Amino acid sequence: MHSIRIDDPDCFQHSIANPIDVVVLRKHVLDRAREMGFDSAGSTKLATAVSELARNALEHGGGGEAACCPCTEPGRSGLRVVIEDEGPGIPDVLKAMSDGYTTGGGMGLGLPGAKRLVDDMKLISLPGRGTRVEIVKWTRM
Amino acid sequence: MANVPVLRSRGMLFVTLPEDIDDVVARRMLDDLLRDISRTRTNGVVIDISALDIVDSFLGRIVSEVANCASIMDVDTVVCGMRPSVAMTLVELGMEFPKVTFAMNMDHATDLLAGEVPDALDKDR
Secondary structure (H helix, E strand, C coil): CCCCCCCCCCCEEEEECCCHHHHHHHHHHHHHHHHHCCCCHHHHHHHHHHHHHHHHHHHHCEEEEEEEEEEEEEEEEEEEEEEEECCCCCCCHHHHHCCCCCCCCCHHHHHHHHHCCCCCCEEECCCCCCEEEEEEEEEEC | CCCCCCCCCCEEEEEEECCCCCCHHHHHHHHHHHHHHHCCCCCEEEEECCCCCCCCCHHHHHHHHHHHHHHHHHCEEEECCCCCHHHHHHHCCCCCCCCCCEECCCCHHHHHHHCCCCCHHHHHH
């Protein structure tokens, strides 16, 4: 599924291969969000969502790739983070998006929790090919 | 990454979670704390999270598990130093911490465990 091909020098790309990569990625997103003028709650929420999704890619997808890029729309700017893996995919996306549903040892707050923390989340999962999640959060102005 | 040191003072156990704590280290900290509780008489556990910008559902669950297990061993757990942005994020994530008492800082945490703030730990336990 690996489709992350970004030439934009403003993008930060990082592979997710072990638990330390999750820490590096979320720390980068947090610092970047602060630089861009996100408030304290906004940057923490975005970085926490990234942490949830990166862990999913690691635990369920066998590792993956992430990219964090600035994005703009008329009147607002924000950060877009894409995380994808080539794992088995999510058989039932609707179910995975509901609170309390878990296949691992967690509390099932990962995906639905991450969605609540950001302004937009798109999830594509192809059985046997992988999962791609894209999240966007805008700075408050 | 190195283990999180578990300090003991006046019968209480103290851990300060490092900013860059990963899942493996967090899980090991859970094991270390529970082992220490089971080995010696412990009056309480204080988990200082003041260095953390991010507490996600995994780390939240580890903290909750420390408190649940400690509670079964008749030991109270106090978490101190949570940043407002972390609190807002945990609420939005939907995390609950039934066996955790929260304190502003280390002083407040040890006062609670020493019983110097009456009734504060009486949460139907």
